[in-house]
Amino acid sequence: MTWLITGGAGYIGAHVVRAMTGAGEQVVALDDLSAGVPGRLPAGVPLVRGSSLDGDLLKRVLAEHRVTGVLHLAARKQVGESVAQPTRYYRENVGGLVTLLDAVAEAGVRRLVFSSSAAVYGDPRVDLITEDTPCAPVNPYGETKLAGEWLVRAAGQAHGISTVCLRYFNVAGAAAPELADTGVFNIVPMVFDRLTRDEAPRIFGDDYPTPDGTCVRDYIHVADLAEAHLAAARLLSEGGVNGDLTLNIGRGEGVSVRELVTAIGKVTGDTRPPVVEPRRPGDAPRAVASAARARELLGWGAGRSVHEMVESAWRGWQLHHATATGQ
Ligand SMILES: NC(=O)c1ccc[n+]([C@@H]2O[C@H](COP(=O)([O-])OP(=O)(O)OC[C@H]3O[C@@H](n4cnc5c(N)ncnc54)[C@H](O)[C@@H]3O)[C@@H](O)[C@H]2O)c1
Numbered sequence: 001m002t003w004l005i006t007g008g009a010g011y012i013g014a015h016v017v018r019a020m021t022g023a024g025e026q027v028v029a030l031d032d033l034s035a036g037v038p039g040r041l042p043a044g045v046p047l048v049r050g051s052s053l054d055g056d057l058l059k060r061v062l063a064e065h066r067v068t069g070v071l072h073l074a075a076r077k078q079v080g081e082s083v084a085q086p087t088r089y090y091r092e093n094v095g096g097l098v099t100l101l102d103a104v105a106e107a108g109v110r111r112l113v114f115s116s117s118a119a120v121y122g123d124p125r126v127d128l129i130t131e132d133t134p135c136a137p138v139n140p141y142g143e144t145k146l147a148g149e150w151l152v153r154a155a156g157q158a159h160g161i162s163t164v165c166l167r168y169f170n171v172a173g174a175a176a177p178e179l180a181d182t183g184v185f186n187i188v189p190m191v192f193d194r195l196t197r198d199e200a201p202r203i204f205g206d207d208y209p210t211p212d213g214t215c216v217r218d219y220i221h222v223a224d225l226a227e228a229h230l231a232a233a234r235l236l237s238e239g240g241v242n243g244d245l246t247l248n249i250g251r252g253e254g255v256s257v258r259e260l261v262t263a264i265g266k267v268t269g270d271t272r273p274p275v276v277e278p279r280r281p282g283d284a285p286r287a288v289a290s291a292a293r294a295r296e297l298l299g300w301g302a303g304r305s306v307h308e309m310v311e312s313a314w315r316g317w318q319l320h321h322a323t324a325t326g327q
Contacts, residue, residue: 001237002026004067006052006100007074008045009036011181012115012168012222016071017045018175019226020233028065030058031074040179052096058103069111069236070104071229072097075144078185079119079282082141093144097151105159111236112152113229116167118218118250120146123284130290131167131246138282153244162241164232169218169250169289171225173309179222180316187217188310191261192317195270201261205279208286214257216286218250221304221312225249231298250289251302260306267310 003020007013008029013036020027021042029041032051041047046065050057052074061067075093076082082089097114104112119142120135137143149165156163172188174180184193191201206213228249235241255263258274265271295301 001068002028002065003233004028004030004061004065004070006030006070006072007036007115009033009038009040009047010073011179011183012171012225013073014040014179015175015222015226016073016229017041018179019223019230020071021045023230025230025233028061028067030061035183037182052100053092055099055103058100059106062103062107062109067107067109069113069233070100070109071113071233072100073115075115077141079139079141082144083139086140089140089144090147093141094147094151097148101151101155104161105155110161111163111233112156112161113164113166113232113236114148114152116149116165116246117142117145118167118169118248118287118289120149120167121287124287125285127286128252128288128290129248131248131293149246156244162236162239163244164236164241165244165246166228166232166249167247167289168225169220169248169287171222172219173221173223173304173312174316175223175226175312177312177316177319180313180320182320187257187260188264188313189317191264192268192314195264195268196317196321200272201264201274203257203261203274203276204283206258206276207279210256210285212256212258215283216254216256216288217260218253218288219255219260219306219309220250220302221309224251224302224304228294228298228300231300235298245297247294247298248289248291249294250291252289252291254286254288255306260310263306263310264314267307267314
């Protein structure tokens with residue numbers, strides 16, 4: 001079996017490559033390097049530089065590498081950018097998937113895992129979000145992920161492709177410092193960025209209907225997330241998915257922004273109090289996964305703690321920051 005991993009040079013993709021190859025799976029990565037870093041890939045893993053929008057390239061890669069399954073992670077992922085450039089997000093995230101699914105169907109590939117997101121739920125106002133909680137995304141990014149799920153299921157049904165959609169919650173941490181997220185779009189790197197600039201962390205809103213008034217999220221270590229992909233790929237290989245499967249990938253445990261900032265203070269040693277700023281539009285008070293279905297059907301659960309996420313992310317941040325500033 002050979003797995004094509006699109007977005008394989010990205011933050012999560014590189015962790016998936018590492019988990020798959022570490023478990024003895026054969027992989028080929030495809031990435032247009034718009035946000036990817038080739039150096040994240042282990043030696044010996046072929047990297048095809050190109051886009052999921054290039055159908056001819058995809059057909060060639062699927063044939064030349066005798067690909068038998070696809071893990072599709074390549075996408076644009078910034079909510080704010082998706083609000084400013086919705087057509088770009090639909091073109092790249094949904095259009096890229098259309099092109100990929102056409103190539104997959106033509107090549108006779110019968111297994112596919114799709115990177116979805118908790119953003120498909122929007123602001124569901126429930127204690128634990130199950131896979132049956134209605135989807136109502138509140139931004140174009142989330143819409144492209146939901147449309148992607150519809151497309152994956154419809155194409156799977158039409159062409160006999162078994163599919164798994166993984167809805168990731170808030171991803172953080174790194175399996176090794178050089179694999180860390182280098183973008184400053186998620187809360188952990190955003191706080192590191194503030195501290196590095198000698199500024200206090202910011203909290204947007206402390207008047208939400210939550211125990212300490214700040215937003216509550218479900219943080220998952222990227223290495224646990226990568227292992228969920230391996231488990232999904234194995235389940236598909238064993239014929240354990242009859243049609244399609246949709247799974248939340250989280251820890252099932254809520255952590256408030258204030259608690260996270262405190263955890264970051266403990267790791268970095270910088271415990272200055274955060275400043276509270278007004279709420280940001282579109283932030284749901286609480287988004288925590290029920291992780292029961294993934295545990296039952298994948299036999300997978302997240303084992304790594306918030307402390308491990310913050311500590312590993314901090315090591316990655318320090319490495320990158322030292323490199324970026326030439327220290
Ligand atoms: N990071 C998160 O918290 C999070 C949460 C939920 C879902 N996701 C999803 O996980 C996936 C990976 O996210 P990430 O955090 O690793 O982001 P990332 O930007 O680090 O990785 C995406 C990779 O895909 C590549 N890429 C983008 N468009 C491409 C295209 N059209 N063709 C080929 N390559 C392309 C980029 O160069 C990059 O290497 C995305 O689908 C994202 O929407 C991420």
